[in-house]
Amino acid sequence: xxxxLVIFDFDDTLLHLDVDWKAVKADIVTLAHESGVKIxxxxxxxxxxxxxxxxxxLKGRVDGIxxxxxxxxxxxxxxxxxxxxxxxxxxxxxxxxxIGIASGNHTESIKRILSDLxxxxxxxIICGRDATARSKPAPDQLLLILKxxxxxxxxxxxxxxxxxxxxxxxxxxxxxLLVHPNSSFDATRLRHExxxxxx
Numbered sequence: 213x214x215x216x217l218v219i220f221d222f223d224d225t226l227l228h229l230d231v232d233w234k235a236v237k238a239d240i241v242t243l244a245h246e247s248g249v250k251i252x253x254x255x256x257x258x259x260x261x262x263x264x265x266x267x268x269x270l271k272g273r274v275d276g277i278x279x280x281x282x283x284x285x286x287x288x289x290x291x292x293x294x295x296x297x298x299x300x301x302x303x304x305x306x307x308x309x310x311i312g313i314a315s316g317n318h319t320e321s322i323k324r325i326l327s328d329l330x331x332x333x334x335x336x337i338i339c340g341r342d343a344t345a346r347s348k349p350a351p352d353q354l355l356l357i358l359k360x361x362x363x364x365x366x367x368x369x370x371x372x373x374x375x376x377x378x379x380x381x382x383x384x385x386x387x388x389l390l391v392h393p394n395s396s397f398d399a400t401r402l403r404h405e406x407x408x409x410x411x
Contacts, residue, residue, distance in 0.1 A: 217363040218406065219312045226298055227293045228394065237260065241253050241260070262350075279321055282321035283321050300406075301334055302334060314339045315353075316341050316376065348379070365385050368387065378390060389405060
């Protein structure tokens with residue numbers, strides 16, 4: 213398959229963010245109670261945040277909660293880069309591929325971390341949870357990237373690590389390579405899929 217565009221998930225695909233996700237969820241549950249929105253606090257964070265985001269006027273506040281906690285991680289640099297995956301992203305750019313990020317993380321925190329890693333200009337587009345009305349597992353972020361970069365679905369590969377990535381790619385109608393966090397085997401598999409050689 214001759215790909216022109218490779219879209220990466222961010223957390224647990226390109227690196228691992230040591231964010232206090234329990235605190236993120238607690239803040240979202242608090243926001244729901246304060247806003248009079250009935251939720252199931254036993255739900256996982258992603259569906260819980262997405263459900264609250266769907267209520268009028270709350271999307272920006274939910275995104276702000278993510279941003280607050282992710283920026284703590286960014287400022288403290290409590291994250292672990294996955295060197296093989298980041299090297300692949302750099303290699304793709306050098307070979308003329310278009311590359312992007314579609315993530316459940318906030319765009320601002322992603323850009324801050326990439327800047328700290330010396331990769332500010334490495335991606336053609338960064339589409340965080342705040343860039344679209346719906347975040348993954350909806351296809352909105354992937355479809356927005358395709359539209360902005362003018363690339364066809366059949367020329368696009370999405371690289372992610374989660375069920376939400378899988379569902380998003382399926383809904384968008386694009387190819388997916390599912391990887392395990394910081395897996396050298398999966399990095400080699402991705403290189404092979406993209407015709408990059410062994411690195």
